[in-house]
Amino acid sequence: MNPLVDVFRNALKTIRKTLKDRFVAGEPANVLVRQQADQIDALLRRIWHEFLLAEMPGIALIAVGGYGRGELHPGSDVDLLILLGEKAGPSSERKIGEFIAMLWDIGLDVGHSTRTLRECETEARADITIATNLMEARLIEGPSVLFGALRECAEPNNIWPSRAFFEAKWSEQQVRHHKFHNTANNLEPNVKEGPGGLRDIQVIGWVAKRHFGADTLRDLVTHGFLTESEYQCLMIGQDFLWNVRFALHILTGRREDRLLFDYQRTLAEEFGYRDQDHNLAVEHFMKQYYRTIGELSRLNEMLLEIFQEAILYPDSCAKVIPIGRHFRARNGFLEVANDRVFKRYPFALLELFLILQQHRTLVGVRATTIRLIRDHRYLIDDGFRNDIRARSLFIEILRQPRGVTGALRRMHRYGILGTYLPVFKAIIGQMQYDLFHVYTVDEHTLFVVSNLRAFAAIDHHEKFALCARVFGEIPKQELLYIAGLFHDIAKGRGGDHSRLGARDAMEFCLQHGFSQYDSGLVAWLVEHHLLLSTTSQRKDIHDPEVINSFAAEVGDRVHLDYLYLLTVADIRGTNPDLWNDWRHILLRDLYEATLLALRRGLENPIQQTERIMETKEEALCILQREGLLPNENRKARIEALWQSVGTDYFLRYRSGEVAWHARAITDGRDRVPPIVLVRKGRAGIDIFVYTQCQDHLFQASTSILDRLGMTIQDARIVTADNGMMLNSYVVLEASEGSIIDGGGKYQEREREIREILTRELRSPQDAVSPVSRLPRRQLRHFSTDTTVLFHENDVNRYTIMEISTSDQPGLLSRIAEILTCCETRLHKAKIATFGERAEDIFFITDKNNRLLTESMQECLQKKVIDKLA
Structure with a gap:
């Protein structure tokens, strides 16, 4: 073994240990990732010189990828390009092989390729990933002329012009996000690749570099494509995620970018979070994490749309159509008539979403207008919330026949929903540390409203036939959406979230002009939103006493209908694996039995004897239709069976099940049990x-x-x-x-x-x-x-x-x-x-x-x- 292996291995260990100790002592990752890259540079130069590669003309050692950006986390690969002016001869190949072997021997995780200039250009032209790596190339050792030639061959005027590059990166991001179910709020998120993660920040940088020649995100502020506040938001988010990723790599001793349950509690403690009365330390940590990646995801979306408009849709070919006093459509996207609209007419911050619902030809909002919305959120204060125009607009959005879910989701993405409803803002990023609730409370809430809206969709009429029918009969659908918005609004506060949320819902409804009855209905739904599911899962719903008691608690069909719809939507929006045919049938049976009890009248409840008699008579009718009862021996065996099982049996089984059992047990065949x-x-x-x-x-x-x-x-x-x-x-x-x-x-x-x-x-x-x-x-x-x-x-x-x-x-x-x-x-x-x-x-x-x-x-x-x- 080469005696230098131990020397360089110990040097690498010292680098890693020193950086780890400094991180544990509180030094931020944004300093350490750059210092690690610098120290690895120095180590590689020493090894490069040991193998006399520096003395060979026409060969350069180049950092690419994240290492090329000068960012190196403890477990990250050290991505290298060994660039050749011409094809390497046998001697050069041997030395390069020995150099790479040394890197592996000392414990460095290396990703490497050896290419000529021509090969780099050919492969980069065919592969966007290689082209992106070359954009971030950084010379470690070797001829600067050779490195300059590499930079030149990777320029947009040679390969991947900005339009093609943008479209490829946009498509690449969509595919990547799809792997994570297009949500930033996964229970075990990927810090690097997930929506709102570090890769989303890098995409912004890549597109900016390709189109504007910007070397840093700070340069985008100079170009006027990024505001100072947006830049600060990106940097704060990146620093937070870098700290999390750095800690993950140290904790696991390897490259691990998944924030698994295995590590969440430990990291929460290491970052100084503590359990409090109503929330665990890990819940506080993950709430900050989800809020951070949520904001980064929204910024990524807005900035890429700005790039899209600049790169793909230049104003020279714009078709502009006025919409009302405050807005206009440009190439199918809604924009403000001028930059002062929101300042002069703050209620237009809500009017925009209503216009989107009412004009089907609009496909979205222009990114410049999204930025104005974000910049004018400060106008939504108590005075705004008390403005009858703002209140009327918000309720009108909920009353629209189409686009309710889309409007609420867009309001959430632009930061309007949480600003208009401070109680909603409190649940943004709120998670519950368990396997049951797979979404944050805010995302779950919007899923519930989406599920409620889906009951009106024709393609749901077969799968959710009862829900579709009931939904079509309720008098005011907006009350159901408000109940959906508020049913978990008090999560994370401590106490009974159902009761606390009911108070918030009552206050909201009265403030927005609903009658005392309608407000009371919404508050009742929020307070009792778990009643139907817990009754179906925890009680014997075949028992008439249970049905009578439940019917008395519900009171009337209006409350039952609203509660049934809210319950189905809530369960389906909690966990994709939670909803199944079994729960569907339980809820439907309880709904139908309760509806029957309400129709009879609470003063005339179903009696057990009546239920038993009905079940027997219906079972006999089934058996008679099958031609079994004319056989006197068979009939006698059935009567003997029913006599032996007792009356409770007929409360537990439906008539079809009773007939199924009787048919098999009394078929006359001499079968051994x-x-x-x-x-x-x-x-x-x-x-x-x-x-x-x-x-x-x-x-x-x-x-x-x-x-x-x-x-x-x-x-x-x-x-x-x-x-x-x-x-x-x-x-x-x-x-x-x-x-x-x-x-x-x-x-x-x-x-x-x-x-x-x-x-x-x-x-x-x-x-x-x-x-x-x-x-x-x-x-x-x-x-x-x-x-x-x-x-x-x-x-x-x-x-x-x-x-x-x-x-x-x-x-x-x-x-x-x-x-x-x-x-x-x-x-x-x-x-x-x-x-x-x-x-x-x-x-x-x-x-x-x-x-x-x-x-x-x-x-x-x-x-x-x-x-x-």
């Missing part, structure tokens, strides 16, 4: 098991289904008087959160489930096996305290056990084992997962169908906490 039925249901795969009553049956079923990759959404257990059990499950594919698509694949899956359950449930105690699946990576960074609560349902004589704990593979199987161990009988289970948190509810009794004693509850609580905590 278990009888297992599997079919595609309304909201998942329906599984029915009819077998002898025995211990471990539920535990075995959960274990088998877990091994099959299924998640149980609902479980209903009925023990008949004849010693048989009727167990039903609604399951979904764990990996998809839905049913497998495709007829052939589904039929194969159905057969697999039926055959395995039939075989293994003959001996359930042998079917129980530990789950070997590992939890998702993200789950390791969240923990939910395990809690067990008990309360009683005196009407149906159940003890209700509510378990909240961390989601984990095999969770339900472990709970089933505990239920068996404590000699309890399960009647129903409702299973729900919210990100990293599982909230499961079990309706149980003792073996004699009595409420659990206090000692049995203590047994369950202790075992659950011991096994799951």
Whole structure:
């Protein structure tokens, strides 16, 4: 080994350690990244001279990429171009190879290429990335004449003129943003490549350099394409992101640009954030992060649009059409009539968005006008908010038949929405440190309004038929949008965000001229926006008592309709993986049952006996249509079955399910239990098991289904008087959160489930096996305290056990084992997962169908906490 390897390796270690120590001591990354580049320059020169490359004519060592800009983070690649005047001979090739090998040997992460001038030009002409690298080239060692020739061949008059360069970079950015779902607010954002990240700042610099010859962003201020405040905003944002990226590289010991959950808490502490009463330190840190990249993303959008107008749409070919007193259209883009419009008529800051909604030919706002909007936001003060013209314009925007979502999103991007509504400004960038809420509160809020608007779209009428019908019948759609805007407005303040938000909503509505009734309706929706979802997920919605109680709380159909629409939009806007057919059916069933109860009148509630009778009669009609009831033996078996299962059975199942069970159990064939039925249901795969009553049956079923990759959404257990059990499950594919698509694949899956359950449930105690699946990576960074609560349902004589704990593979199987161990009988289970948190509810009794004693509850609580905590 070359003895110089240790010398240079130690020199590199010293550089890295010194910079790390200085960063930990508080020195900013914007100083250190440049000093690291300088020190690596010096190290490379020493090594270059050691291999006598400096003595060879026609060869230069050039820094490119980020290193070429003089920016080098701890884990960044050192991108090098070894430039040759002519093709290298054998001796030169050997020395270059030894030089690169030395760099790898000492621990330097090198990205390198060796090219002649001609090769550089040819490849740069064909590849925008190579052309961009050459634009940032910086000579480290070698002939300046050769380097000058490289700069000349990369000029816009030779390759990639500014128009083509801009279009390529614009397209490149769109593709990159699409990889991150076109949002800056991902749970685990990429500091460099994500929207609003460092790459977005670099794109501005590249385009400016290509078009204006600007070497720095500061030069754009001189050119009049960047204001001083915009420049400062870019620099502050860049410094913040550089600090985050520098810290990430030090923390991980490598190039890591993803701000994963693994690192967020640690970085928050290192940057000095502390837990407070209502928000965790990591939430404060991430809020600043999201606000920073949000502002950078908006600046990137505006500045690229300014470049677009300058490069692609010169004013010489402009077609200008006046629109009202304050605006005009230029090539399809809206602009102010003059630069003094907002100063003279501040309410025009809102009027602009209304005009965009009302003129379909307009495709956007001119970038120069966007800049004026941003520069005049200071005019939106209490006087502005109290101006009847401003208030009327804001409500008129919400009342428009089209463009409501687009207007609100554009107002948010331009900084108007948060300025007009200070309560909205407080939630910008607000995140909740969990896996359930995948968007910041402001982004979630706008998704909810977008979902509400979508119910009016024709292409949603099939997928959300009930929502579309209800949406078309509500009297004032703007009230629904306001409820959507305010439903989470108080997140992050502490206290009950629903109640606090209801007060804000009431105040807003009254200030904007709504009646006391309309204002009260919006406030009620905000305060109770979780009522429908929690009732559907946590209570037995087949129980008439539950429906009657819920109907009384809602009060009338108007409140029910608005609440149903808001709930569906809220769930769909919380997490893309949260909405599925199961939740859809739960909400729809609860809505329809409540609507029926309201139509009957709250003074005439549905009785259990009435419901039982209706279910039996409807099931008999189904069986009669199938020609089964004329068979007296079959009819007798059905009556005996129904007699054995008890009345509670008919409250838990719909008439179609009752007929399905009866048909299979009484078909007259001499089948040995278990009888297992599997079919595609309304909201998942329906599984029915009819077998002898025995211990471990539920535990075995959960274990088998877990091994099959299924998640149980609902479980209903009925023990008949004849010693048989009727167990039903609604399951979904764990990996998809839905049913497998495709007829052939589904039929194969159905057969697999039926055959395995039939075989293994003959001996359930042998079917129980530990789950070997590992939890998702993200789950390791969240923990939910395990809690067990008990309360009683005196009407149906159940003890209700509510378990909240961390989601984990095999969770339900472990709970089933505990239920068996404590000699309890399960009647129903409702299973729900919210990100990293599982909230499961079990309706149980003792073996004699009595409420659990206090000692049995203590047994369950202790075992659950011991096994799951």
